[in-house]
Amino acid sequence: EVQLVESGGGLVQSGGSLRLSCAASGFNFSSYWLSWVRQAPGKGLEWVANIHQDGSEKYYVDSVEGRFTISRDNAKNSLYLQMNSLRAEDTAVYYCGTVGWGGYVGLWGQGSLVTVSS
Amino acid sequence: EIVLTQSPATLSLSPGDRATLSCRASQSVSNYLAWYQQKPGQAPRLLIYDSSNRATGIPARFSGSGSGTDFTLTIGSLEPEDFAVYYCQQRSNWPITFGQGTRLEIK
Numbered sequence: 443e444v445q446l447v448e449s450g451g452g453l454v455q456s457g458g459s460l461r462l463s464c465a466a467s468g469f470n471f472s473s474y475w476l477s478w479v480r481q482a483p484g485k486g487l488e489w490v491a492n493i494h495q496d497g498s499e500k501y502y503v504d505s506v507e508g509r510f511t512i513s514r515d516n517a518k519n520s521l522y523l524q525m526n527s528l529r530a531e532d533t534a535v536y537y538c539g540t541v542g543w544g545g546y547v548g549l550w551g552q553g554s555l556v557t558v559s560s
Numbered sequence: 561e562i563v564l565t566q567s568p569a570t571l572s573l574s575p576g577d578r579a580t581l582s583c584r585a586s587q588s589v590s591n592y593l594a595w596y597q598q599k600p601g602q603a604p605r606l607l608i609y610d611s612s613n614r615a616t617g618i619p620a621r622f623s624g625s626g627s628g629t630d631f632t633l634t635i636g637s638l639e640p641e642d643f644a645v646y647y648c649q650q651r652s653n654w655p656i657t658f659g660q661g662t663r664l665e666i667k
Contacts, residue, residue, distance in 0.1 A: 487596075487604065487647055489656040503655045543609045545651025546594045550603035 444468035444549065446521075446538050451554035458528050462554055464521040464538030469549075472496075472516040475541035478523050480534035481553075488534075491523065492541060506532075530560045562586055564648050564659035572667040579635040581662045583648035588628045592652040595624055595633045598661075599644045607646075608633065638664075 450462040462478070478490040491512040492501045500512050511524040521538050536554050539547035563586040573579055583593065591611040596604035606615045608624035611631060621636035635642055643666050648659040 486660045487649070487658040489649075489658070492656075501654055537603055543594075543651075545592065545656055546606055546609045546649065547596075547604070548606050548615065550605070553603055 446540070446549060446551035448536065448538055448551040448554035451536065451556045453557045453559060454528055456528060456530060456558055456560045458558075459524070459526045460528065460556060462523040462525070462536055462538075462556070464523075464551055466519040466521070469540075471519040476512075476514060476521045477539045477541050477547060478512060478521075479537045479539060479547060479550075480532075481537070482531075482534045485534075490536070493521070525556070528556075528558045530558050532556065533558045561655055562589060562650050562653050562657050564650060564657055566646075566648060566659035566662045568662060569660075570663045570665060572665050573638055574667045575638050575640055577638050577667075579633075579638055579642070579664060581633040581635075581646055581664070583626075583631040583633070583659050585629045585631075585650060589650040589652035591627045592650055593624075593626070593631050594649045594651070595622075596647045596649065597642075597644050598647065604647065635664075640666075 447465045454460050477492050480488050480490050493512045509527045513522045538551045540549040542548040565584045567582045593611050595608040598604040607618050607622050612624045623634045625632050645661045645663050647661050
């Protein structure tokens with residue numbers, strides 16, 4: 443089955459760290475750019491970060507630059523998001539996704555909730 | 561950063577009606593615009609990419625149009641399962657941005 447499954451979310455205190463993982467199956471993982479997109483409770487979508495097929499290029503939205511790190515392990519078909527110096531405004535459901543057609547998410551995970559308490 | 565403004569915020573229609581959703585960009589995004597559908601508790605689903613191309617498995621009642629700064633998503637005849645929130649998204653410039661969403665609700 444073609445799918446992405448996130449894990450690693452939870453409750454963390456402000457200033458703390460958390461690492462999200464995204465496990466892929468059923469498709470050629472190493473062929474895709476990958477992304478993290480988040481959605482604060484009751485709010486819209488925000489694109490957080492992108493990573494090239496081989497990890498050589500990474501892009502971040504300004505609000506997480508310097509605090510979050512996107513990475514991947516193609517041998518393990520896995521995507522990661524290391525989140526440091528977390529703030530209350532980082533509270534959201536975090537979705538991993540495959541990026542196709544130059545910049546759209548075609549396959550989404552089910553999401554992982556990160557709650558940052560102040 | 562390119563700002564996408566969707567209108568209306570909420571659209572109240574009945575099954576069988578035609579729905580027209582708008583997305584306006586703060587600067588030209590050429591045709592690099594997509595539409596997603598999101599139902600409560602679910603991840604978004606890609607409907608339309610590059611303004612007018614339906615993604616795999618998307619019914620023909622969904623169509624997209626526009627270029628530059630003005631875009632439209634049309635749902636030809638609403639089915640009960642179409643009532644959801646719809647987002648537009650541009651890939652023309654980094655950061656990739658989304659509109660704030662249009663909620664399509666049953667009248």
